[in-house]
Every structure is written in structure tokens, then in C-alpha cells.
Amino acid sequence: MYNLLPTLRKIITAEKNFVEITPLGRNLGSTILKSWLDRANRTVSDEQWGVVTEAIEKCNLPLYVKLVFDEISQWRSYSSVKATTLAHSIHASINKLFDRIEMQHGKVLVARALGYITAAKGGLSEAELEDLLSLDEKVLNDVYQYHLPPVRRIPPLLWTRIRSDLPHYFSEREADGINVIFWYHRQFIEASKERYFRNVNFVSEVHDELAEYFLGTWGGGREKPFIYSELQR
Incomplete structure (x- = not known):
């Protein structure tokens, strides 16, 4: 959309200066989320973690993992599964975040x-x-x-x-x-x-x-x- 990569390649010609950001994968995405939760002194129930792993299975791009972390940080251990849902794309997750901020x-x-x-x-x-x-x-x-x-x-x-x-x-x-x-x-x-x-x-x-x-x-x-x-x- 913004043609940033072609423009940068015209300015920076050395290929070694370009690193592709790939999906993290389910295992690494889950590991990162657990680390962030530990650092924030937050936990989720086993049932809630099942919701998280299902979402990470479908999308595990770095930005998505960050959005998931910010969402599950709002959850409570006693929250029902109906109240602990996750969107399965970056775009939908951002809109879910905007919904919460507006509310x-x-x-x-x-x-x-x-x-x-x-x-x-x-x-x-x-x-x-x-x-x-x-x-x-x-x-x-x-x-x-x-x-x-x-x-x-x-x-x-x-x-x-x-x-x-x-x-x-x-x-x-x-x-x-x-x-x-x-x-x-x-x-x-x-x-x-x-x-x-x-x-x-x-x-x-x-x-x-x-x-x-x-x-x-x-x-x-x-x-x-x-x-x-x-x-x-």
C-alpha cells in the first residue's frame, strides 16, 4: 500500500540490511505470552489459556501476539469463557481494542x-x-x-x-x-x-x-x- 520496501531498496542496496519479519509460530508465540504474563504478575486459567492457544494457532505475527497480551491482561481468572474471547486477526484485534477503549x-x-x-x-x-x-x-x-x-x-x-x-x-x-x-x-x-x-x-x-x-x-x-x-x- 505504501510501497515502502521498494523505495528503501532503491536507497539501501545491500541485501544484508533487510531482515524479513516472519510469524513467530505457535510455540514461540505462546512462550512469549507466558513470559510477559509472568513479568506482569498475571495468570489465566487453563480454560482461558485454551482460548489463547487456539488464537495463536491461527495468527502468530508479532503485533498480533502483543495485541493478545494486552487483551488477556484485562481478563480475570473468574471471567467466563464467553467474556474471554479473542479476535483471530490483527485488524479485528485492533477494532476489539478500540471497542474497549471507547467503552x-x-x-x-x-x-x-x-x-x-x-x-x-x-x-x-x-x-x-x-x-x-x-x-x-x-x-x-x-x-x-x-x-x-x-x-x-x-x-x-x-x-x-x-x-x-x-x-x-x-x-x-x-x-x-x-x-x-x-x-x-x-x-x-x-x-x-x-x-x-x-x-x-x-x-x-x-x-x-x-x-x-x-x-x-x-x-x-x-x-x-x-x-x-x-x-x-
Whole structure:
């Protein structure tokens, strides 16, 4: 899709510098998962481990194994088998992860936060993301459903909590002298686009907010007007 490998081969001609990342295999994938569980002081029941081995049998790519670990780390030993299921592909596992994050932190907030990150191809600093979310009427009306705060701005901890529940799935790099974050793997870019950008209105709103923000439409004494939600009237 991104033609990265052909481009790299034109720049780096020595074949020894290329190493193919292959599936781990069921045994190695299981060994890695057990090691990570031990390190995290977590255990799963024999019945739950059966669910894990069945999944690893079907897909054991490194990213998938990491997604499985993050999922089973949420399980409890007393959880029923119905409550301890695993998706059998990377794409489906990412969507399952997004489902859980939306349930924990709110669909509107998560969708807009991840939408801004995905739409900003060069990445966003955490301060920029917080500003964008604080300028987003849908986010503010969702966060402050029943009252108006003294300052219409999202609490900084909201994004911090979301990011802490998406461990190691963002990369940080420097751009124009500031640290920005972006998805560390293209599978997350594709899954996020498919999940959130199917709605044309959503895409338009996200890009409009980004454009207004970086053009400086609001700021420097120019306050963004807002409309009370029905619950705030």
C-alpha cells in the first residue's frame, strides 16, 4: 500500500540490511505470552489459556501476539469463557481494542482523539491534541453533558488515560522542533481510517477543525462561539 520496501531498496542496496519479519509460530508465540504474563504478575486459567492457544494457532505475527497480551491482561481468572474471547486477526484485534477503549472513555472522545491523530499525517503534539479536543464542540458537549465548567476545556487527564490504555501503539518523533505522536504501525492507521473515516461528515469535521486550528482562526483574543446543548439549557 505504501510501497515502502521498494523505495528503501532503491536507497539501501545491500541485501544484508533487510531482515524479513516472519510469524513467530505457535510455540514461540505462546512462550512469549507466558513470559510477559509472568513479568506482569498475571495468570489465566487453563480454560482461558485454551482460548489463547487456539488464537495463536491461527495468527502468530508479532503485533498480533502483543495485541493478545494486552487483551488477556484485562481478563480475570473468574471471567467466563464467553467474556474471554479473542479476535483471530490483527485488524479485528485492533477494532476489539478500540471497542474497549471507547467503552471505558466514551465513544465521542475516543473517536475524535484518534481521528485527529490519524488525520494529522505529520503527527500532533499532546498539547495540540488537547487544544483540538478543547475546540471540538461535540467533545465538549459530551464531556460536559449536564453543566458548564468555568473554562470550556477538556481536563488534561482525559487524553492521558486514553493513551495509557493504548500502550506502545504510538511513536514519538520530533517535527519542527517539537515532539509529536503518531501511530507506530500502519495497521493502526488503516484500522482507524476504516473505523472512523467511513463517515463523510466525521472526516469533514475533523479536517475543518485541524485547518482552523493551524490557521489560527481561534486564539489571540478571538474566542470560538459555542451553542448550548439541550441538556445544558
